[in-house]
Amino acid sequence: METIIVVENLSKSYDQLQAVDNLNISIGRGEVYGLLGANGAGKSTAIECILGTKQANKGNISILSMDPKRDRKKLFEKIGVQFQETNYQDKITVKELCEVTSSLYRTTADYLKLLDQFGLSDKLKSQVNELSGGQRQRLFIVQALIPDPEVVFLDELTTGLDARARRDVWKCLAGLKENGLTILMTSHFMDEVEVLCDRINILKKGRSVFCGTVQE
Known part of the structure; x- marks a missing residue:
């Protein structure tokens, strides 16, 4: 299996707080890899x-054989990112948001097809702040997929959602997994990573305390 993401001895501290401590990750193409841990x-x-959006104190990182710092512009044409907290203008509609996101990339997927795939095709004219929590999270996945990426990063995607909305998001992610997309996701729900992930890395106070398959 081709290795897509390599992280070696990654550390990040804030004054006396060691946020990440010597983290090592290796992710193959088409793998869904979960970082699991409490808040x-x-x-x-x-x-x-x-x-590369935050400066590490030490460590070597490679994504698609590129350095996130040195090859930032080229790399971001090939990856999709959804952050834990995503803020948009109050009045922006789903269609406007998708068009703005599409304008940032040279090559894009058809956002209308993505919205249909994620059950949002009837929300084109709706304002983002009018959507339910589950609909917003599915929209955020769509935003991450608009650049037609090889790798997607998803951060705490189902936090704050009810059980039904979480299952809807899981179903969407399972479809991406079946299509062979490489996904690095974070979660603090064990049931979530059991459903979605091929391998997990459990973090406690910034250190890895387990790395392996869910079955292990």
Whole structure:
């Protein structure tokens, strides 16, 4: 299996707080890999450092054989990102948001097909702030898929959703998995990673305490 993401000895600290401590990750093409841990375990910080949006104190990182810092512009044409907290203008509609996102990339997927795939085709004219929590999260997945990426990063995607909305999002992600997309996701729900992930890495206070398959 071709290795898509390599993280070696990644560390990030804030004053006396060690947010991420010598994290090592290797993810193959088509694999769904989960960073699991309680709030404050270092999952989101790790994702930001891997993407190069936050400066790590040390570590070597490669995504699609590119350096997230040095090859930033080229890399971001090939990956999709959904962050834990995503803020949009209050009055922007679903269609407007998709068009704005599409304008940022040279090559894009058809957002109308993506909206249909994720059950949002009837929400084109709706304002984003009018959507339910589950609909917003599905829309955020669509935003991450608009660049037609090889790798997608998803951060705490189902936090705050009820059981039905979570299952709807899981169904969408399972479809992406079947299509062979490489996914790095964070979660603090064990049932979620059991359903979706091929392998997991459990973080506690920034350190990896387990790495392996869900069955292990």
